[in-house]
Amino acid sequence: MKTNRQSRPSLLMLGLILVIVGLSGCATTTKHDPRDPWEGWNRGVQKFNDTLDDYVMKPISQGYQWITPSFVDRGITNFFSNVDDIGVIANDLLQFKLLQTGQDTGRFLVNTILGLGGFIDVASKLDLPKHNEDTDQTLGAWGIPSGPYLVLPFIGPSTPRGLIGLAGDTAANPINWISPAAIPYGVGTLKTVDMRADLLSATKIVDEASVDRYEFIRNAYFQQRNYLIHDGNPPLDDTLEEEMDLELEGLSSANGIAENTEQQANPQP
Structure with missing residues (x-):
């Protein structure tokens, strides 16, 4: 007993x-999440984006992945990553990260010259790692608040600060300076399809792991942005x-x- x-x-x-x-x-x-005062609008836009993705982007990306050899797919991803390094270098300077500016400049030059325009990531083999800096991170590092959560048609999760950052990153991309306009649009479409193809497995994980997909994506967006702005060392919320x-x-x-x-x-x- x-x-x-x-x-x-x-x-x-x-x-x-x-x-x-x-x-x-x-x-x-x-x-209710105070970061998301426009939740009704945002959920509606996410539903639109998800429908567009299910019927357009996902099938195209799956077809792209099926017909594209893996080394070509990797090369295209490397090329766009190398082009993005131009904006990374600019944001390094704006955030006064001088050492990282030198590293990313070296990375860009090595991959452009030795990596056949960036299709081969030679710099990573030379201990010049890829950094991720954009205009939104620079504004955040300057102390500008992100503003409320905002889901944009065709673009996805963002904030008012993120929207300004997107405009800055678009202007900093030298491909967008090329004329006629059909060239930037075509290259941008290829980049979007390539990025979506690389995220096919991640999308499956999100769909299977989340109870509320909208809430999961919103929280993941803020956590990822906070992580990047603080260089992988974010303060506890x-x-x-x-x-x-x-x-x-x-x-x-x-x-x-x-x-x-x-x-x-x-x-x-």
């Missing part, structure tokens, strides 16, 4: 912990920190109640 008397408080403690964690989880999922403190307080309270219950059930002689 002693074993049964000891198991009841343990089950009670487990039950209390599960209830507290469950309630905190429910509160998190139903709570205040809201997340408060939720963690509440959960820890709840678990401590549950342990205290369980210990009191166990003491009453098993009084010391």
Whole structure:
């Protein structure tokens, strides 16, 4: 009988912990995100973009991936990455990252000259890693707030600051300076298809792993941007920190109640 008397408080403690964690989880999922005041609009636009992707972009990208040899696909991705390094270098300077400016300039020159215009990533083999800097990150590093979450037709997740950053990145891309305009449009279409093909497996993971796909993408967008702006060392979000403190307080309270219950059930002689 002693074993049964000891198991009841343990089950009670487990039950209390599960209830507290469950309630905190429910509160998190139903709570309106203050970063997303335009959620109604955003959900509608995401539904439009998802439909367009299902019926247009995904089939085209799958066909592109099927007919394109892997080394050609890799070369096209490398080429566009090399072109993007021009904007990376400019944003390095705007953020006063002088050492990184030198590294990215060297990377661009090596891949352009030795890598046949960037189709071969020679620089990575020479310990010149790829960095990711854009205008949105520069504005964030300057202290300009992102503004509310905004889903744009054909573009996807963004913010007002991200929209300005996109305009800056587009202007910094030398391919967009070429005339006639059909050339930039054609090259841009190829880049979009190539990027979408590279994300086919990631899309499948998102679809299978997320309960609310919209919420998953929104949170992932903010986390990724925050990660990039702080160079992989983002500060702990205040809201997340408060939720963690509440959960820890709840678990401590549950342990205290369980210990009191166990003491009453098993009084010391």
